[in-house]
Amino acid sequence: MSSDIPQYGPASRVVEYATSRPRVLGWLRGAAILDGDWGTSIAYVLGIAFALAGNSSFWHLAAMLILTTLVALNYVTICRLHPNGGGVYSTVYHRSRSFAVIGALLLGADYVITMSLSILDAGHYFGIQDPATAAMIIIFIVGAFNWFGPKHTGGAAIFVSVATLAAILTIIAVSAPEALKNAIIEPPSGNSFDNWEIFVGIILSISGIEAVSNMTGLMKEPTRDSRRAILSVLTKVVVATIFLGLAMYAIPGLDRMEHKEEMVRFLGEFYVGQWFGWVVAVSIGLLLISAGNTALNGLISIQFLMSVDGELPAPLRKLNRHGVPIIPLIIATIVPIVVLVFIHDILTLAQLYAIGVVGAILINVGSTATDKSIVISKPIRLMMALSALVLLFVETSIAVDKPKATIFAGLVLVTGLGARALAQRAKVRVPAPVPVPAAAPPPRRRARRALPTSRFLVAMKDANERLLKFAIEESRHRNAFLFVLRVKEIAVGNLPERIFLESNGAERRIEELCATANVDYQYLQVPSYEVGYTIAEQAATFGVERVIIGAERRNRLENVLKGSVMRSLSGLLPEDVQLVIFGG
Template sequence: MLGHGLPVGDRQPSPKAGLALNWIGVCQPPARPGDRCQTDPPAKESPHARYLILGLPRHRQPAVAWSCPQALGGLMDCLVKAAAAPPRPTAAAEISTVGRPRNVGWVRAAALLYGDWGTSKAYVIGLGLFLMGYAALPHLLAVCAITALVGVNYIWVCRCFATGGGVYTAAGLHTRRLAVIGGLLLLADYIVTASLSCLDAFYYFGLEGAQAKKWAIAALFAIGAANYLGPKHTGSLAIWLAAPAVLVVLILIIGGLPHLGNFHPQPPPPNLLHNWIAFTGMILALSGVEAAASNTGVMRLDPDATPDRPSVRITSGRAVLSVMVEVVLGTALLSVLAMCLPVPAHEAQQHKEDLLRFMGQVYIAPQFGWVVAVVFGLLLLSAVNTAMCGMVSLLYVMARDQELPEQFTHLNRFGVPWAPLIAATVIPVIVLDLAESVENLASLYAIGVVGAIVLDVGSCAFAAQLPLSPRKRWVMKGTVALLGLIWITIALTKPYALLFVCVVLAAGLAVREYARRFQPAVPAPAVAAEPAQAQATEPEREHPPFLGEKLLVAARGWTPALQFALDQARARNSMLLVLFVREVAVSTPMQGDWQKDPDARRLFTRLQREAANLNVHKLYSISNAPAETITDLAATFGVDTVILGGSKRAKLVNLLKGNVVTQVASSLPDTIRLVVVG
């Protein structure tokens, strides 16, 4: 019996995590030198508690129990005896860098993409009615056709960049300056996406004019403040709302079918130039498609792919195709039904910001209009969050590539790049304050997204090293020519849009020039090589290891968990994997350099000194999901036990980011034990 009368291996439910605590034992430091360790677990508030072994979820039985005399009371004695044994020399180990796990399937990828691309119908149809009245149907159908063409192009683009794409990566195949221009055009798109989506959300909530603008600005600051903590569930709102939004669209279409008898479109004016200019003003349905290429680096690999030869052809293709079909068909059918509204054109034009809500009130019921308002209002706010996170990721990656000042790579304590986050919050507020209305923001919108798509698709079409057939290249070149003509038209007919994108490009290129010319690169510090060690035959074990032959400990410093893992590796001749996870709360996949991370460099340097005679392998990872990275590496390396330190985060932070220990415990394979020290 140990502690509070619990026998070895008995489990006690945890009130928080739904886990079972396997009280194998707690060691307290002896009161006087020479005394034995005390075996009774202290009270939770005792500062002397050192080692607490967290057991398994309720459905898993404990695989082993401590077999030394007097249970864990003999743990320290056993460690001392084992430490006195001759060490087992091993060869020097490399420090391996690993990326974040690929855990985004095609359904989740489609939901994330829909959270941005799918929101376009909330304002595109209303904007079409505002510009052309009931003569807008041909223009809206042409927008749907262009959207389908661009979607097909992006299915091909995603196949070429299994490790993460987007305009910044694709343009980088040619020149670094072109990559920066592409990234800045995408940044302009993100800025207006955040401003426009936030303002339109509050129009859907029933506010108008100055009130909608005031609440939109407050919401931008609130979303930016929430992202300072690096919420674990960033983007989850879009996933949860994707299915309700699709359902609302289906109900609107079905409810509008009986009204097809009121179909009253008007012929467009005969002026071809006027129609072309109006069409280019409705091209907003392309917004969001660029996110598909940017997220390929975190998508699950295809069944026939390997980490050395990655492929997301199936995953990305399904995600883009499913969202593209919904966006194209949904926008086309709702455009047709908008021509059936039993109100004059001038009255329909008054609902340019919340047309879908108005259609729900007319075709279904007044109460259903509020259902549409809530679903699409929240979906638009999630698009704001997605755009803000996209800006943070883009600025961080550009700074990591030394295209922006290195201050943009500095992280707060929650792993969030704080300088990009400030920019991603303040700039959309400034743009919203200056533009004021949905139609003004829409005029700024298209020039950024169309420019980014032109550079992305064009860079792929002219990159000889990409595996594209001649037929695909010709289609992509034709798409670039058409979109390039649209971009030129927007630039000539909307001077404020041209001024906006020129300001973004000029400011970005000026900052880049400063970073490259006046901010010297910090050289990577030299790290002493590990001393060469003679190979020795591993001695036979006198008893099976307590925690197994292969241990994984996650630490971001010399923590009690790491010390415990080293003691166990030394006592049991176990292989120890030391994982340093640098949490960076951006979704872009990346490979980091541990030598540029002071904390990791300090930890690994000390390990070289103090664990030179142990079988220690060092791993370094940059990830926005530490728990998933730990679980993935534990399964990949087939470890017997994962060792973590106890969480000391505040309750609010645990609510927003989640508890790493709880997440790891709930997702570890049944064959792997979990130990929590602290």
């Protein structure tokens, strides 16, 4: 963290700060969030596979699960190698900025279609007559809620994930006797090219795996927690796909196209009862909306991080008062709605989905497999190379055979690379003459005083002179050294280690107030997405006896979405540290 405190000078300037990167995510919450993205593939992949190949789709699903397992094992290694973030953008950036940007843009395309497809399918599961219009409304509502930067969703994600798992296990338990005995599995028909095309069409089961690699920077123990999260969700995906697939093949005379959007709900109604269809609809529908929310936050995050690195225009860094990047949020909300205006079909959206996610995973796995600077065993490197080769064939097939997917990916790449060119052109400017700073006024003569006997910390998000004066007065009366902490909230989960921000010039006013009161102080500014954790972290670092914060002025909606900093902080501070809340 920058401790350079200018005594006099310009009102504002760009300063590099070290960020606070609290590791607050355990493997269970991580698995629930991952299940809300990756695990939702069960909701639509069965129906799509049956629509494309009927009772012979078992073999295509089996091949897809083998590839999914390979990719998942690759990501266990990638997460171990990159504990601060193993997503395609961060892992490839040190080797090739261009490939990292292309991978990030393809991942962005995947996020867009994840929102459109998942929330559209939720509309089908809920039985809404016009699911496309409903999906557009839901996406807009999700985007509106994210204006406040919702964070405390781990508990909800666990609840929805457990409810969905319980519903799926119920269907499996009830259907197993008949499914294992009467499932009709036909051999693949057609030639090898036809079957390869079907396989490519159901590749969706690998989608969402990038979500866990982007979470390693938030996990308490990245290697262990990411491995547990990946393997637990992988087990659910494999077991549920196999047994629900057998239950599907055991239903006589099942029409291939009738339930392609909500096959799991139909299986619940057929085997358990009509009433259970609503249980499945609510649990899976909420999980699909959760997947859309995860994708929206991923799309916001990737735009912001690329802008911070100068790969996208600087305006994408502008934050609202809740720390949410404004333009990335608007883009992440509007683009999926625009997609749904033109495309309402699950099968077409699945094609657009695959080209983005396969391309991003291909770049990530391929780059790791060929990176000689990292130490991995030969069998693991060979497995990664083999996986990358298969993914390359899949991506090529999609690009050749699915023109709509190619056009969509091309539009994303052209738009993104064009924005990158504008950002890089903006950086190449003739530097303006540096203004000569005004002569510094003579330093204030400070009275002699005893060395501080204690340490206080005052924390604030925004300028609050009344709070600051209160903290200074408390420090003066009790002969305390004062740490003035300003937490710059940025509602992007996996922040880079260092970030450039514009200083607001508050340092000079703080110096004036502290000098007038004859109080020793140190000014700190820390960008963070978890305000309470960061305040507690700094309090522990400097060994303070008292933390002073201002009373929160939030409405009920904000408290529901973001939680209370006071509650979070009071739970994190040691018992011997006083928490003082100033209500002025």
